[in-house]
Amino acid sequence: MRLPVVVGVDGSEGSLRALDWAAAEAARSRRPLRVVHASLWEHYEGLRPTADTGRPAEQILAEHLVASARDRAQDLRPEVSVVADVQPEDPVAALVRESHEAALVVLGSRGRGRIAGMLLGSVGLALAGRSHCPVVVIPAVQPRTPAEPGRVVVGISDATSPSAAAVFALAQAASRHGELTAVRAWRRPAHELLSHPPFPGAPASPHRRQAEEHLEEVLKALKAPQPQEGDESGTVIHRSVARGPAHQVLIEAAEDAELLVVGARRSSGWHGLQLGPVNHAVLHYAPCPVAVVPDTYHG
Template sequence: MRLPVVVGVDGSEGSLRALDWATAEAARSRLPLRVVHASLWEHYEGLRPSADTGRPAEQLLAEHLVASARDRVQDLRPEVSVVADVQPEDPVATLVRESHEASLVVLGSRGRGRIAGMLLGSVGLALAGRSHCPVVVIPARQPLAPAKPGRVVVGISDAAGPSAAAVFALAQAASRHGELTAVRAWRRPAHELLSRPSLSGSPASAHCRQAEEHLEEVLQALRERTAREAPERDGSGTVIHRAVAQGPAHQALIEAAEDAELLVVGARRSSVWLGLQLGPVNHAVLHYAACPVAVVPDTYQG
């Protein structure tokens, strides 16, 4: 089943950037596009009709907004199949529900009203922590330098084996006919004993070599898993660059993604009730990365 790309719109400049990105993604992936505007207008307007139309003014505004969004998509990429919908509900609840039947959910980092001045709106944070599919957050500001076409960056944690984020990132790079940069950051805890005392050289050099070996093991397993489970998403021809950096992971990822088209990070689901754990790395890249950021749940199957 060809699950659509879902994009949330609210009429803000940020949501228009998200709409344009989602349109390009749908065209590139040959997927349908679903434009969703969610608002609690019924709770504020009730069912009081306006004098002229018999419908609440907020409902008319919402319908105009999604109609304009649909027209924008058709003007940009007429080959994309697009539907637009208005939901008189909480935006987070609506988009979480949409994520059950979506390939991606896309939204801007800033919305209308009081949250427009925030670095990242509350909807973006809440959705990234509860979505069942990857969430792509589009930054409000334009990057300082143009992105290198097809370049995708992914963070590799110290967990064994390839994560869902790594699988998603390789598929994105392959579908863009681009390249993947896998970033493994490491830090030497104070007073830590070497886990491999037989290694020669300084403690810092030993930690760096361990990080390099772990990164290589993960990438080899990633290639094998992709070839075994998703041969139609062949990533064998995709160039993968290795980057091992000492220091905070969020800093390494933000710097590596300065000229990327997409930065991919993972999120671990702690329980059915608590949703995903958005740690400091997730928060930092969502707030400060210059390129779109995809947050991929560890339960995502693709």
């Protein structure tokens, strides 16, 4: 059986957006969908059931929540096999465990309670740093700019070979019958700016040329996934080399994208991932769903 798409739900509006996205992804990738709600039975909003069932009232509410989420996903995508599960434990621990046997884990960028006002909830940030498979974080609000159908953006790192993020991004673009934009950011060293300030009409910077050459080298080694039966079209890959901080370049490039993909490195001597400034910035401010792909992920 193919690994499922796992989505974490908590009843918030953000988690419903994540559920809808995950259901569409499961249908597109022909995978089952697994709906998970995890809680330490903390206080829930609203009235509690009064019937004596021998089970905690919070558990009953949680079961109603995932049943409603399962029905919603099944109504949206009848062709997808959907299962739902309630787990009485910390949400991060539960979803990290789920990530061992998942194609990807999806969740909304905001949660319930006191963290609801944050652009990125603590569960999303913690999961992105510990997951064993790609994590997709869905913005809590609809983007202002409509997405161009099938457009996927990926950041290209300093590595000389295609990263797991690049491979994942290409597969995502192919499954959408869309296009991939590979983005490489570059910056002029500060000492050069002071001694040789740029002027209009100046020749291309050697740093830009190096970025262009590096991007070409990586993309030549990036192999397109096998097309699905009946699909003879290839995935078009666009190149984008832009000057500026990597996080800013990626956020601007993702303005009308369906998905922005970035990588994360596994830390030596620790079980988590290194979420650097670029990861944090795009998770907080990107205008579209963001996928964080561990460098150890093989699909």
